[in-house]
Amino acid sequence: MLNYDLVVVGGGPAGMAAALKAKEEGVEKVVILERAETLGGILEQCIHTGFGLHYFGEELSGPEYAGRFIEQVENTDIDVYTDTMVLNVSDSNVVTAVNNKDGLLQFQAIAVVLAMGCRERPRGALSIAGSRPAGIMTAGTAQKYVNIDGYMPGKKVVILGSGDIGLIMARRMTLEGAEVKVVCELMPYSGGLQRNIVQCLDDFGIPLRLSCTVVKTHGKDRLEGITIANVDERLKPIPGTEEYIECDTLLLSVGLIPENELSKDAGVDLDMITNGPVVDEYRETLRPGVFACGNVLQVHDLVDYVTEESQIAGKGAADYIFGKKKGGTFINTKGINGVRYVVPQRVNIEGEKKLKLYFRVGQVFKGARVVVECDGEVLSSRKKVKLAPGEMENVVITPEMLKKMNKDSEIIVRVEE
């Protein structure tokens, strides 16, 4: 058994930021367990730029952004195990992991930070009829083939889903000489960042078809084509609108799912909407001493916010380890009227610092107001030019606001049109 103050599960941007913050706060023994061969997580295959605008004030590529944190980790005495898979987190915070050098490892931790990231929704979750040939894969898998392995997974490409990875891969495949025929989006709006639609599709003349989906795949060995169709308001394909498109590759960018198998196994309560743990403002889950941050907690669109969130978790874990974590009175937050969820789900009304509540809306709103209220009283109300499901938003809660609340209060975030 190896003894650590803090075990961080996952060495992507979230895990590294949490570990570094804990170290900075004076935690002595910190270890990061990472399943890939290197630290950096999914950023390692995101060779496009656009990372770090908020956090560093400059535009970096994924590996560059990760690199800055990897360097910091290397300059500390944080222990790192790569190529190491965590199998289980026990009730008493014993973390069991394996790798092919040390064999089976067991770490006794005081606190644990869960930072496993997320995975892409596969085809099976979509019920697309048709054959199951080679050439149908998630956009992230294609990204790994192209950027890490150096192979082209296809030449004539259709992308289903306009999430950011889909948009990024539309440009990437085009730059590598493939023909990206169309990006289809089931919803009447794109799920990706506006800047990605402009830079990845518009600049290359790749059409984006909204309210449109793939209804059938064709081809026996390798994909030969797909049938797309427009969908109605209930997102059902409209008969008669089918169109055949010849292609050898279908990339799916149809949503990300936080990877919480370990969390569930460890008895951590999950939020049904975010599919991530329920946490308080310190990013502590309902299991004392177990924290969560990054895409395992909620799917982010910007890594800058992942870093911020993970620093909060790292600080929270440090306070827990030093016995400094404040008790208090926790109340719930809630999103209604267009706000799908709010993270953190719990807030300490005895807290003395201002905090941010992060949320996403369920549809596009233009010129609407974001209203925060508690016990019928409006705490803040801000007009936004545009709110979209693809962009995470936040509102600020000040200690003054918290002072007015009591144990039965509930903080509500809603959209007002």
Added chain:
Amino acid sequence: MEYDVAVIGAGVVGSLITRELSRYNVKTALLERCNDCAMGATKANSAIVHAGFDAVPGTLKAKLNVRGVELMKTFCKELNVPLQNNGALVVAFSEGEKAHLEKLLDRGVRNGVPGLYVADREELVKLEPNIGDTAVAALVAPTSSIVCPYELTIAGVENAVTNGAEFIRNCQVTAIDYTDGEFTLATTQGEIKADYVINAAGVHSGEVAALIGDNSIEIVVRHGDYYLLDKSQGTLASHTIFQCPTEMGKGVLVSPTVDGNLIVGPSAEDIDDGDDVATTEFGLDKIYTMAIKSVPKVSLRNAITSFSGNRAHPTTDDFIIGSSAVNEKFINAAGIESPGLSSAPAIAEMVAGIVNDLAGGLERKADFNPVRPEPVRFRHMSTEERAELINKNKAYGRIVCRCETITEGEIVDAIHAPAGARDVDGVKRRTRAGMGRCQGGFCGSKVVEILARELGVSMNEITKFGGESRIMYDRTK
């Protein structure tokens, strides 16, 4: 190449026949047109070992099903294939259907199926708390089991190869000549000579029989779609839950699988092309609608994949097993639809018996080893067992498939096993890498890498399932 027996088709039937023949001093070749065994109906069916109440008494289906259930226990034990006796229920949703249960019960008793009885709603709810509100009664078949059909097939081929049989992939038979008491098969792998030919070609068995001028076998391709649900749903049903059978088959079932998922299906639609395994919107909709009648909690939100298989429905409605009228040394094992998987061990026994008789008694192999060693299954091991295993071989310490907890060691084993994996789907069926909820999103590229390394080829030569199913093209710019 010259053999005593050529078996055409490495589905569960052809594979187990080959394994039966490998008990004797007989040189056997198992010819498969695909890049792996278990590529037809075998990899896409309900995975049920039926109790045997369904078939009409006196038919081959009835006889071989009941015998198959008996033999299956031994086969699975020797081949180290998980077999789970979970029992089955045929649910009636009306008084009329309830009457049909009595008919099935009577049939089952006549077929010699033990333990059958009809349970009322009260007992049914106790047996299956998630059963639909409209269910009124159920026939209970305690001897029904579940097994993984491709695992059984792979294990059978491995064991046959270990005992001296040859497995020849990508070997499609295009013509058969019979001269001077010997068959000559023209195949995509060259000429193959054999004294006996066994036709286990599934949906194509009619076409294969026609190659010797036997036009008696008429196969209708019956297409069926399935959904496979996440392991979190595997406990929605503990029994295999059938509805009352129709003309087109046993209807839509909801069942746990031996690996802990929930399987829902199949639809039944007759089609022309035996190789067309594309799912249809119609079929998928239909099985969902029917499944929620049995278990309303079935939700497609938890589907991890959908697939379809083609059953070889014989127009005679019964298995076609025996010497061809054209040539007695050409033995058909055709029209093997449900309960084909359940009957497969008994079909294998019967066909090997026919060859034995025709040959005037075959000599038993003194060193036949019926046991296929159990593959390493890291996911089922305790912490202590895992530690010990990794100490012996570090490759078991590297998890490749996160969802199913599959190690690099297991994948390497699968590639180097007798008749081992040659493609990504082959690795998936042998190890379950890529079989989980992310469907290979993360491990797919690692599996390609390991296959390329172990087979000594470049990554872009690796296919999903042979043929033109290449996953990657050229290098990037």
